[in-house]
C-alpha cells in the first residue's frame with residue numbers, strides 16, 4: 257500500500273540528507289508509528305507519501321502508483337485517497353464544524369445531497385453529533401482534533417496520515433484521540449502516525465519504524481518507543497517545607513493503611529488512588545456494548561439500521577471542566593467506568609485494571625477495497641479519476 261524503495265531526500269541548501277536510503281513497506285490495514293527525535297525525518301516521510309515532495313533518490317509507491325510518474329495534474333485526485341491530520345488541527349476558523357468537514361467534499365464537487373448525508377454521519381462517527389454549528393474556537397482542543405479527523409475521513413480515504421495528532425492535547429484527551437485512531441484502523445483504514453508519544457507507542461504495541469538523523473534504525477512489528485534515555489526528563493525541584501509535607505504524607509498514608517486494614521479491602525477515596533495512572537490498554541479497550549468503529553463504507557451508509565455508529569465515548573464529556581481538586585486522571589475515559597461518581601455516594605474504589613487487547617488486524621481479511629466500493633480494481637489501477 258505504501259512502499260519506500262531506498263529513498264533519500266535532500267533539501268536544497270542542506271548538506272546532510274533528511275532521509276537516507278529509507279526502505280520499508282506498509283501493508284493495507286496496518287497501524288504504523290513513525291518515531292524518532294525532532295528532525296529525524298518523520299514529517300519528510302509523510303510529505304513524500306502525500307506527494308507534497310519528491311525523493312532525491314529512490315522511489316515512493318503509494319496505492320499502486322509510482323509517485324515519480326504521477327503528473328502534477330493528477331496529484332489532487334491521488335490525494336483524495338489519503339486523509340491527513342496534523343498537530344495544529346488546521347481548521348478553517350470562520351467555518352462551522354459542519355462547514356469545515358463539508359469543505360473537503362465541496363472541493364471535489366460532491367453533490368449537496370451526499371454532503372448532507374455524509375457529514376453528519378462522519379461527525380457522529382468521531383463523537384461530535386450535536387456540535388455541527390459550533391465554530392472551532394467554541395470547541396476544546398480534543399474536539400477540534402476530532403473535527404480534523406472527521407474532515408480527513410469524510411472522503412473515505414484508504415490511508416490516514418497523522419503527524420503528531422496529539423501534540424497539542426492533554427494526556428487524557430490524547431488517549432481519546434488514540435482510541436479513535438485505533439478504531440478507525442480497526443475499520444480497515446491504514447494509519448501511519450508520526451509521534452513523540454513514547455507511552456502510546458509502547459502500550460499500543462503496533463508496528464514501529466524508527467528514524468534517527470534520516471536513517472531507519474528499526475522496523476519492528478510490535479514495537480515500543482525504544483531508547484528514551486536521551487530524552488531529558490524534568491527533575492523534581494526541592495521546595496521549602498518539603499520535608500514537613502513528606503512527613504505529613506507519611507502519617508496520612510499510615511492512617512489510610514490502618515483504616516484499610518480495619519475496614520476490609522475497600523480503599524478509601526484518596527487523591528493517590530485517583531491519580532494512579534491507568535494503563536493505556538485499559539483506556540483503549542472498547543466497552544462490551546460498544547459498536548466497533550465500522551468500515552468506512554459501512555459507517556457512511558445511511559443510518560437506517562438505527563445503530564448509531566458512534567465511538568463509545570462521545571467528546572462532550574471533555575467539554576465539562578475538570579474537577580477542581582483532583583487533577584483529572586481522565587480515565588473516566590475508562591469506558592466501563594463504574595468508578596467515576598459525581599454524587600459522592602460511593603467512594604471511587606479502583607478494581608484491578610483489566611487489560612483488553614486492541615482488536616488484532618487481520619490484513620488478509622480486511623477486504624478494504626470492497627468495503628470502500630472500490631472492489632474489482634487491481635493494486636496497479638489508477639487510484640482515482642485521472643483524466
Ligand SMILES: Nc1ncnc2c1ncn2[C@@H]1O[C@H](COP(=O)(O)OP(=O)(O)OP(=O)(O)O)[C@@H](O)[C@H]1O
Nearest residue numbers: 267268270274292293294295296297298299300301
Ligand atoms: N523544507 C526544508 N528545507 C530544508 N530542510 C528541511 C526542510 N524540511 C525539513 N528539513 C530538514 O530535514 C530534517 C528532517 O525534518 P523533518 O521535519 O522531516 O523531521 P521530523 O522528524 O518530522 O521533526 P519534528 O519531529 O520536529 O517534526 C531536519 O533536519 C529539517 O531541518
